Amino acid sequence: MTPDHYITVAAALLEAERTGEQIGLLTRDHPDMGMDDAYAIQNAIYRAKLAQGRSVVGWKIGLTSKAMQYALNIDIPDSGILFDDMVFGTGETVPEGRFIQPRIEAEIAFVLKAPLGGADVTRDDVLAATDYVVPSIEILDTRIIRVDPETGKTRKVFDTISDNAANAGIVLGEQRHAVDAFDLRWVGAITSRNGVVEETGLGAGVLNDPVESVVWLARRMAQYGQSIEPGNRFRFKERKHSRFCIRYSRNKLNSNKRCTIIISR
Numbered sequence: 001m002t003p004d005h006y007i008t009v010a011a012a013l014l015e016a017e018r019t020g021e022q023i024g025l026l027t028r029d030h031p032d033m034g035m036d037d038a039y040a041i042q043n044a045i046y047r048a049k050l051a052q053g054r055s056v057v058g059w060k061i062g063l064t065s066k067a068m069q070y071a072l073n074i075d076i077p078d079s080g081i082l083f084d085d086m087v088f089g090t091g092e093t094v095p096e097g098r099f100i101q102p103r104i105e106a107e108i109a110f111v112l113k114a115p116l117g118g119a120d121v122t123r124d125d126v127l128a129a130t131d132y133v134v135p136s137i138e139i140l141d142t143r144i145i146r147v148d149p150e151t152g153k154t155r156k157v158f159d160t161i162s163d164n165a166a167n168a169g170i171v172l173g174e175q176r177h178a179v180d181a182f183d184l185r186w187v188g189a190i191t192s193r194n195g196v197v198e199e200t201g202l203g204a205g206v207l208n209d210p211v212e213s214v215v216w217l218a219r220r221m222a223q224y225g226q227s228i229e230p231g232n233r234f235r236f237k238e239r240k241h242s243r244f245c246i247r248y249s250r251n252k253l254n255s256n257k258r259c260t261i262i263i264s265r
Contacts, residue, residue: 001030001037010044013163016143020100025148027156038161045164046081058082058260059228060138061213062165063157064206072157077207077216080165082260086139088171099141099168106189106201108210109136109172110179110261117227121218126211129228132176135189138262139169170262184210214261230259 001009009026016023026041027033046056060080063069069076088094094102113131144159160166185204190197203210218228 001033001040003040005030006037006040006044009041009162010048013041013045013143014048016100020097022100022143022145024145025153025155026144026159026162028148028151028153033158035158035161038158041162042080042164049083054083054085056081057084057087058262059217060165060167060262061217064213067205072160074157077213078157078161078165079217079220080161080167082167082170082262086167086169088139088169090171090174092171094139094169099139101142101146102168103140104191105138105140106191106199107136107138107262108184108187108203108206109134109170110210110214111172111176112228112230112259112261115227115230116214116218117222119219119222121215121222123209123211123215126214126218127179130179130214133179133184134176135173136262137171139171140166141168142166170260172260179211217261228259228261 012023015021030037050056060082062078062080063072063074064077110126110133111131112129114129116125116129118125142155142160142163144155144163147154185202185208187203187210189201191199191201207213207216221227
């Protein structure tokens with residue numbers, strides 16, 4: 001794929017988000033596309049949203065469980081960008097028609113208070129940089145069809161990454177906890193609807209330790225000269241498939257700056 005392709009596909013995904021009309025599988029139209037291309041498309045979406053006046057409030061780390069990695073035939077997580085218009089308050093009503101095919105997952109969110117970066121970031125570094133953790137609800141959506149009606153082929157990981165890792169919304173819980181108050185591997189979640197349990201999960205499913213997923217993100221970004229630094233405007237470096245170290249814009253936050261990282265299985 002070429003840089004022009006990235007811009008064109010990003011525009012199509014943004015139009016799908018606006019109209020609610022999904023587009024076809026990118027991996028069908030571009031069978032040779034790879035992870036570099038997928039993150040380049042995600043970068044084009046990032047640039048377009050900033051031009052629309054959006055700001056970045058954090059990151060999502062996804063595909064952290066072995067089950068999901070096996071299903072998509074990959075061996076590493078992926079990441080996406082959380083924008084300010086994705087945030088919903090606890091108890092808030094999501095407008096009807098806001099999303100195309102929304103799904104929700106119960107997740108753990110890390111809210112950072114200090115910069116974090118470097119190829120040698122450790123678990124202790126993450127603990128020191130974390131202000132608190134909160135339960136959260138992740139809202140997923142897809143601007144790309146799940147199954148191609150003609151071939152029967154399903155989405156691949158490159159489709160999902162291009163679609164900003166299926167990011168759509170986030171609800172942060174109101175109860176804040178010190179990151180070392182519990183062994184996060186044993187923190188469980190129960191997702192129920194109308195009193196019926198739909199899904200359960202355990203923190204250990206996330207790279208065996210949710211803290212390690214933040215380590216992964218920081219180290220991956222370090223490979224491209226980037227770091228997580230709440231409170232600073234990010235200037236994107238021209239890297240082919242950067243993991244998007246995108247920092248807060250100062251004019252969007254008060255002096256008590258934080259950044260949020262959502263861990264998704």
